[in-house]
Amino acid sequence: MQETATDHAFGGTLAVDAGASSTLRRADDDGQPAPAETRIGLRKLVLYRDDVITEGGRTPDVPARRASVAAVVRNPWLHTGPTADLSAHTTRIAPVLARLLTDRLLAALGGVDRIEAFGKAAIVGTAGELEHAGALIHTPYFGNLMREFLGGESIICFADTRAEAGETLVVPLWHKTHAATRSHYQTVSARVPDAPRADEIVVIAAASTGPRPHPRIGDRLTDPTVSSQNLETLLS
Amino acid sequence: MNIRKIVTIVEEIRTEGGREVWPPAKVAVVAAVIENPWAGQGFVEDLNPGIDANASDLGALLAPQVLQALESPAEAYGKAAIVGLDGEVEHGSALIHTLKFGDHFRKAADATTLLPAVEKRGAAGVVFDIPLKHITDATIRSHHQTVEVRIADAPHPGEIVVALAAAAQGRPQQRLAPLSTEQ
Numbered sequence: 001m002q003e004t005a006t007d008h009a010f011g012g013t014l015a016v017d018a019g020a021s022s023t024l025r026r027a028d029d030d031g032q033p034a035p036a037e038t039r040i041g042l043r044k045l046v047l048y049r050d051d052v053i054t055e056g057g058r059t060p061d062v063p064a065r066r067a068s069v070a071a072v073v074r075n076p077w078l079h080t081g082p083t084a085d086l087s088a089h090t091t092r093i094a095p096v097l098a099r100l101l102t103d104r105l106l107a108a109l110g111g112v113d114r115i116e117a118f119g120k121a122a123i124v125g126t127a128g129e130l131e132h133a134g135a136l137i138h139t140p141y142f143g144n145l146m147r148e149f150l151g152g153e154s155i156i157c158f159a160d161t162r163a164e165a166g167e168t169l170v171v172p173l174w175h176k177t178h179a180a181t182r183s184h185y186q187t188v189s190a191r192v193p194d195a196p197r198a199d200e201i202v203v204i205a206a207a208s209t210g211p212r213p214h215p216r217i218g219d220r221l222t223d224p225t226v227s228s229q230n231l232e233t234l235l236s
Numbered sequence: 237m238n239i240r241k242i243v244t245i246v247e248e249i250r251t252e253g254g255r256e257v258w259p260p261a262k263v264a265v266v267a268a269v270i271e272n273p274w275a276g277q278g279f280v281e282d283l284n285p286g287i288d289a290n291a292s293d294l295g296a297l298l299a300p301q302v303l304q305a306l307e308s309p310a311e312a313y314g315k316a317a318i319v320g321l322d323g324e325v326e327h328g329s330a331l332i333h334t335l336k337f338g339d340h341f342r343k344a345a346d347a348t349t350l351l352p353a354v355e356k357r358g359a360a361g362v363v364f365d366i367p368l369k370h371i372t373d374a375t376i377r378s379h380h381q382t383v384e385v386r387i388a389d390a391p392h393p394g395e396i397v398v399a400l401a402a403a404a405q406g407r408p409q410q411r412l413a414p415l416s417t418e419q
Contacts, residue, residue: 037250038250038251038256042250042251043249043250043251043252044250044251045247045248045250045260046245046246046248047245047246047247048243049243049245050241050242051241051242051244052240052241053239053241054238054239054240055241108244168361168388170388189388191386193363193384193386
């Protein structure tokens with residue numbers, strides 16, 4: 001089901017997949033199962049969106065909008081030790097996060113056809129292992145679904161770290177179907193002021209509607225052959 | 237008015253103090269990163285021409301966007317002006333402390349009270365807190381709240397970040413006695 005809403009920055013229209021979020025509706029108090037967000041220990045969501053109007057004093061030929069959406073969830077693996085099998089919680093939590101985060105990204109960026117580049121990230125709180133962050137973003141239970149929901153084919157590039165609450169993570173993005181497209185190598189920041197707490201994980205999906213503001217560093221198709229041999233003079 | 241970029245932030249709180257918050261508590265911020273209208277001019281005694289040229293346009297730009305980002309009627313609101321290192325705090329105050337800036341938000345939100353504000357000077361990436369109060373009665377305690385903002389690459393020394401914030405409700409799990417119980 002598609003519904004349209006006013007695109008709030010520039011007055012265009014955007015398509016939001018309302019059916020996608022309907023599976024995450026809160027159950028009423030009639031004995032229904034708890035909503036998916038509650039089951040995965042979700043505390044909060046933070047959307048950050050950056051609309052470039054001018055860069056270097058000039059309007060980009062292809063203005064792009066970049067966004068990150070961060071979800072704060074409880075770390076389900078605290079005190080389980082470095083040999084614990086992470087798969088059960090991964091298969092339970094990661095798909096819900098993939099849907100939740102991509103729903104928000106699609107709404108913020110104007111729908112799947114507008115999205116050209118994507119990336120993902122996680123910040124684990126200080127009581128957890130980086131492996132816990134990786135478990136929520138590096139398996140098909142997150143990555144395959146994120147790629148499917150955002151209409152991509154590429155491997156999704158990523159960043160991860162362990163940090164105190166309030167850390168800013170710079171999330172790398174690249175083209176969703178042609179990862180080597182140099183004009184689309186770009187980043188967007190994500191930050192939740194009060195997360196992750198030591199026992200939490202921040203999971204992030206990010207995307208962009210276009211290239212960098214003024215891309216002009218060529219591409220693989222236009223690059224000359226570069227090697228240490230033909231740059232001998234410069235390197236000596 | 238030279239705008240470099242517009243930043244939108246939306247927070248949705250689902251649990252607080254370990255208890256579910258439903259409907260989710262939402263707070264939205266929309267910030268415009270603009271060139272300081274008085275950059276490079278030394279000490280400018282009369283700020284009115286710059287105010288007239290920018291303040292109303294900024295209010296008209298930001299007010300509808302922050303309400304659309306919130307996707308709900310606003311119950312609390314606030315504003316911010318963060319001046320880059322080469323400017324005066326007075327430059328930021330000039331842009332946001334006029335009725336011609338704030339009236340756009342008041343009208344769009346059916347609000348009547350003055351907008352609480354933060355104004356400060358800082359480097360790009362400075363963290364700032366926007367205070368919010370109830371849109372028709374600034375004594376309503378449940379709606380006193382704050383949202384924290386950081387824009388990694390703004391303000392540049394010659395820029396100003398001007399922001400509006402709106403909340404769809406009071407604090408999550410608010411449970412303080414109203415002011416009237418102490419009077």
